[in-house]
Amino acid sequence: MAKFLSEAPVVWNLLNGVVCLYKSAGESARRVRGSFLHKLCLELNALEVRPPSTYVAIEGATNEEMSVTVRPSFADDPLVVGPRYRSEDFKAIWATKLGYNTSGVFVIGLNAGTRKAFAIHSAHPIRTYRLKGCFGQATDNIFKTGKLIETKSFYHVRRGGIERHLAMVQASHQKLAYESAGVDPQSQEAYELAVKGLVRPQDSKTPIIYGAKCINYSPPEFTIEISCINEYEDYLLGQIHNMGEKLHCPAMCTSIQCIHHSFFTMEDALLKKHWTLQDVIANLANNNRLLRKQGRLSENINKYIARAE
Template sequence: MAAAPAGLFAVYKPPGVSWCRVRDAVRARLLRELNEAPAPPPRQRIRFLPAAPGAGGAPGLVPAWVPVLAEHPLVRGPRFTQLKVGAGHRLDVKASGVFVLGVGHGNKLLTDRYHCHLTKVYTVGGLFGKATEDFSDTGKLVEKATFDHITREKLERILAVIQGTNHKALLMHSNIDMKTQEAYELAVNGLIRPMGKSPPIITAIRCLQFALPEFQLGISLTF
């Protein structure tokens, strides 16, 4: 039995494509290229074959090395027919970005990676003055409002309040005694993370672009 590849790697998902289609495409490509790779020569085994006529000796059997026909590609078929590929997290169909896939035994590492509570960074675009039923730019418009009174300073004040509220939630879910030296060092290095299952917590949020009515935010999440 051939050994299947194993490990973790990142893959880019374009917008308009579901994450499972990307995963399936990667799996199909890996299987095809694995089966197209040069195969090792078939094993040899000893068989006793009839002696060639006219050898000058008495008729009988002679030992000979012959390939194991059961391992011939036309008999065996493709070396790889299945490959387990798992996703570390998922992205919305309309989103684009990088997510992690696990292959073979590398899928076990996805659980370890999840429990590390690594920070995920998102870039989100928005439009003031309009609201849709599904909060997307292609959803049905359900409300319109004015936006001339909005300034970048007002937006950044609101973002600061959001970040402060989430920082309190992060401290609560970290289960760390904030009076200890360990807590101080973790806070200085920005390494405080939830210790168990928690709701998504914003660790950082800032305005990247502001050009009314459009704006763009950079959001760092952990959970």
């Protein structure tokens, strides 16, 4: 790290913005955030922190000349009050919460960047997930960690059947997007709405799938990609279960990975081994430039970026 970044207060002032992390499966979003902030605090406290404040003591008999001594205050010593920087000192919110079994792109707003993270969340951006699964087996929670409850032959399932099902899902959700927006899909109003851009539902809690495709099928394993908004982990697992029912073959999910979130991709995400101050500061700078460049695509993001800066 550069010499001028050897002082903790200077580095602290640089920790503002949106950071993109890679979340591993099998960890809650809260735990990932806590581990990330704990790692930042360890590195901040290893830098040059401010010295303890001084304590002025006036000692001696009051009827004689008294002595004045200045010494470090024990009440401000890190050995007494703890480290200078703690996780509680940070403001950190995620733009979208990823489920326990979901890995991939995880966007967090840090300190002043919490307003930008909230703006990204309010804009309801599209997220793309890569779902891996297996035909012929079913578990009680539709995920590989569950208890196996059914096995069945999968040889009748063809890639064409998977693609036809996904095309039907995509078409039905396109119709649902117009209906959720309160317009008839066959009307002139629907056409004018489509010309303006992506048709979003008025209800921010209604999941909409804008794209679904099969990118690999090696029986019994398959991989599909789904681009959607307002989704959650159980909803994605439900899509795997529904596909198995339509194809008359039980199916379970083996992996859920978020590969694209708003303007952020897997290339922007920091692995856990890169959760260092130097890499985090570089990531914050790159992401802030990206948001300024792409902010014109979203009125909400523009508004919050201008307010934050």
